[in-house]
Amino acid sequence: MYKYDTYDQAMVDARVEEFRDQVRRRIDGHLSEDQFKPLRLMNGLYLQLHAYMLRVAVPYGTLSGAQMHALGDIADKYDRGYGHFTTRQNIQYNWIKLDEAPNILADLAKVEMHAIQTSGNCIRNTSSDQYAGxxxxxxxxxxxxxxxxxxxxxxxxxxxxxxxxxxxxxxxxxxxxxxxxxxxxxxxxxxxxxxxxxxxxxxxxxxxxxxxxxxxxxxxxxxxxxxxxxxxxxxxxxxxxxxxxxxxxxxxxxxxxxxxxxxxxxxxxxxxxxxxxxxxxxxxxxxxxKAQFADPAFETGLSEELDRSDPDFALWVDNNCVTHKASGYIAVTISLKPIGGIPGDASADQMRLMAALAAQYSFDELRVTHAQNIVLAHVRKDQLYALWQALDEAGLGTANLDLVGDIIACPGLDYCSLANARSIPVAQKIGQRLAAKEQQIGELKLKISGCINACGHHHAGHIGILGVDRKGTENYQLLLGGCEGADTSLGQITGPGFDEDGIVDAVEKATEVYLSTREGNERFLDTYRRIGMAPFKEALYG
Amino acid sequence: MAEVQFRFRDDEMVGDPGVTVGAFGEQSNAAAVRLEPGDEARDLLPHLSRLRLIEINFPVYGDGRGYTAARVLREAGYTGELRAVGDVLVDQLAFMRRCGFDAFAPEVPLDPADAQAALDRYPEVYQPAADGRVAIWAKRHADVQGG
CATH class of the missing domain: 3.30.413.10 (Sulfite Reductase Hemoprotein, domain 1)
Known part of the structure; x- marks a missing residue:
């Protein structure tokens, strides 16, 4: 992966000092909040409902073990022991103090990281394919x-x-x-x-x-x-x-x-x-x-065989691992979506563990995905079981990639000052409600945004949920048929919205329509595209 | 009209304030013009040789059209004074210099020490602009491609 040279390092170091100076001028009163706002935003620092939030850039989602380890340490030192991986392939800390923000940037700079242009009306962090390379x-x-x-x-x-x-x-x-x-x-x-x-x-x-x-x-x-x-x-x-x-x-x-x-x-x-x-x-x-993104030294002559005798492991392999270009290797997605958990959250200990496992099993490299999971891109198949055991022990072995439990959700009204409704509790309830059926349902991308800004990508969900404010109470609209990728399509609203429990029921009903009408190997999205909105509307409102 | 607080050129200042782009079209002898964010900088290109001062107004610092206007004028070969006026703040100075501004008349005068620190902050630049600074990527490959 990319390594800074002295030029790159000088730029991030200068940024740390610039921001330290800007914070000083804000605290001195030389800068009004209005003048300071775009400056802190260009350093990824937002003023949220309860505290400052710092968004750290993970360029194109790729980071080293040392960088992931440092993110865990920052979570312990400056936050409440966890961080939130985002749909922009970045990480956010939700409980930051303004006067400590320059020190966080200094800690980041030591591992060739920064928060430059993670917000503001500028060119943001560039995103990419989590399986690149x-x-x-x-x-x-x-x-x-x-x-x-x-x-x-x-x-x-x-x-x-x-x-x-x-x-x-x-x-x-x-x-x-x-x-x-x-x-x-x-x-x-x-x-x-x-x-x-x-x-x-x-x-x-x-x-x-x-x-x-x-x-x-x-x-x-x-x-x-x-x-x-x-x-x-x-x-x-x-x-x-x-x-x-x-x-x-x-x-x-x-x-x-x-x-x-x-x-x-x-x-x-x-x-x-x-x-x-x-x-x-x-x-x-x-x-x-390009030379810095050359393939790592893949071993040759490795076995393609996997011992699938442990059924939990076999399920995880089937759900969370994808084919690798090098024989004997496989690309692994670590789900940050435990049943009933907060999508995208990881504890400091989990981050440090993932860092260590990356060093041991995946050429010391990790990726953050826009679906808020972590990828170890280059794992030897003959070491996959050992990796899975270590992940599973730490609560990181959930076998639900692209299933209904693999929910994308924005921070919502629990944190965000723009939100109209909470996203996290809705995600947690849906995950719990459908956990027993998710393998049967198969691929179903569910995405929740707590407001129209769509940080949770609800338009692109096979099932999308949009939180709105309806006369002072949280209300949730349901969308069906969105999709990202080569066949990108935008979800359509089913009709009137639902309250928090109602939206959980509505999602379950939509999955029931699918299960009762699917043909062959159709995914939820395929069935929706074949039968259209009407049968879903009938089940939801009829 | 706000005073020019910083000026990075040695020639004599133009005394007259810039006329609007509209008035400039009729007043064929004006040597100074003032661009608003919505004005098209390229409309001035046929007249650059007789212009000695172009003021670019920033009614609010967040409206970044003036940066493009400045670069477009420098790219077209304009060598006269390019003055940023209006809501010009410390933390935008370095970007403005890079886009070709060489004079600043902030509505509210800036702390000179803060301004100097902001202008001196970055030892390098990642991209070429209108200030002649050599981008990092060119320095890395100075043997392959100069400047």
């Missing part, structure tokens, strides 16, 4: 391109006061595991007709109040023009994105209002101009970064 279907590892974007976007002087936040995802396989088309810019690294690599740009996707699937605006950008093209996309947005209404300020609205053709035309004009400005990094820089 392990997936058999990728044309290349997408992370070097994401790292190039990280560096280009860090303290970009023109794009730190955009109309709104800006999220980029980079993938390199046809199967989209990063919800790429639901980002402001989605990049897919593809092969051109001559076999050379290039970048396809999808611009103007997003969730939130007005969900949109990003259209393809350029099928092939040569890699030696990659950053220049991104700069052109951003410049048109910074100049023309709406600033009169924060709910219409994301680039998806600009692309929608201008139309894909006109937006593309403007980008192409800007791109033609910027090509003369020599802003592209040299090819050698991409090669330098």
């Amino acid at each position: 392990a997936a058999a279907d990728e044309v290349t590892d997408p992370r070097p391109y994401a790292e190039l974007i990280r560096q280009w976007s860090t303290f970009h002087p023109e794009f730190c006061y955009l109309p709104r936040k800006f999220k980029i995802a980079v993938i390199a396989s046809e199967t989209d595991r990063a919800a790429m088309r639901l980002h402001d810019i989605g990049v897919q690294i593809v092969r051109g007709e001559g076999g050379e690599l290039g970048a396809a740009f999808y611009v103007g996707g997003g969730m939130g109040r007005t969900p949109m699937i990003g259209p393809l605006i350029k099928a092939f950008v040569p890699l030696d023009q990659f950053i220049t093209y991104a700069e052109a996309c951003l410049r048109v947005y910074n100049r023309h994105g709406r600033r009169d209404n924060k709910y219409k300020a994301r680039i998806k609205i600009l692309v929608h209002e201008l139309g894909k053709e006109e937006y593309t035309r403007q980008v192409e004009a800007e791109f033609a101009h910027l090509l003369s400005q020599n802003i592209e990094p040299p090819t050698a820089e991409l090669e330098r970064i």
